[in-house]
Amino acid sequence: MLQVKGISKAFGGLMALNNVSFTVEAGEIVGLIGPNGSGKSTCFNVITGFMPETSGSVHFNGKDITHLPAHEVARRGLARTFQLVRPFPHLTTLDNVLAGCLFGHAGMVTRKTAVPHAQAVLELVGLADKKQVLARDLTVMERKWLEVARALAGRPKLLLLDEFMAGLNSAEIPQAVDLVKQLNASGITIIIVEHIIKAITNACGRVIVLNAGEKLAEGSPAEIVENPQVIAAYLGTRYADR
Ligand SMILES: Nc1ncnc2c1ncn2[C@@H]1O[C@H](COP(=O)(O)OP(=O)(O)OP(=O)(O)O)[C@@H](O)[C@H]1O
Numbered sequence: 001m002l003q004v005k006g007i008s009k010a011f012g013g014l015m016a017l018n019n020v021s022f023t024v025e026a027g028e029i030v031g032l033i034g035p036n037g038s039g040k041s042t043c044f045n046v047i048t049g050f051m052p053e054t055s056g057s058v059h060f061n062g063k064d065i066t067h068l069p070a071h072e073v074a075r076r077g078l079a080r081t082f083q084l085v086r087p088f089p090h091l092t093t094l095d096n097v098l099a100g101c102l103f104g105h106a107g108m109v110t111r112k113t114a115v116p117h118a119q120a121v122l123e124l125v126g127l128a129d130k131k132q133v134l135a136r137d138l139t140v141m142e143r144k145w146l147e148v149a150r151a152l153a154g155r156p157k158l159l160l161l162d163e164f165m166a167g168l169n170s171a172e173i174p175q176a177v178d179l180v181k182q183l184n185a186s187g188i189t190i191i192i193v194e195h196i197i198k199a200i201t202n203a204c205g206r207v208i209v210l211n212a213g214e215k216l217a218e219g220s221p222a223e224i225v226e227n228p229q230v231i232a233a234y235l236g237t238r239y240a241d242r
């Protein structure tokens, strides 16, 4: 479904991504992990057309999407959440999700057809009773769920989640993992960036590890958590503490 071939991204002299390649098959939940600054968000930015790559290519459903603008990538069914959530603060929760309907894959251009779908998405993420609340009045956590809802509103085929579990408490994390599995079961292929390793090992069938802009390892969660290079570069104490 997704082929990332040799993407590099330079910021001045810094290679945020250096010749990274991987593929994702339809139906998978893939984890993308690595230390702070290893290039995970940059990878999402390049895939979704929010940043031009320095070199390399991205194919989605067999089509070259490397040079497409973000709204066109979204229209083809590839949605993402942002690590720093940014809802429209003066719009209600429902209207934020409706904006996502117009931006995404679904082509639901009239409010009449979009509203029931937006309400269903809010139900799914547990925000149905907040639909008339202004986004600026939501809690940080609720804004994170709204960010997921906004991405889902366009009925994506592939959803990229950038640290949407960060800041959730220990009771909320299993719920978030369940939601990811539920979305996947409904037919959405998912790539998750997350530092919460337990969430990654519970949710993902396969894990890709970035380190300093390069792909360090790729494998099943069991293989990754035992990989000495991954432990040395990233997991170390994090996994031991889990
Ligand atoms: N717009 C930008 N301009 C300049 N440098 C950037 C920009 N975005 C990212 N970088 C740099 O590129 C590198 C990779 O950053 P990126 O945000 O992709 O890391 P990350 O793996 O998502 O980290 P984190 O786990 O902290 O979110 C970092 O050194 C970062 O400072």
Ligand SMILES: [Mg+2]
Pocket (backbone or CB within 6 Å): 040, 041, 042, 083
């Ligand atoms: Mg990041």
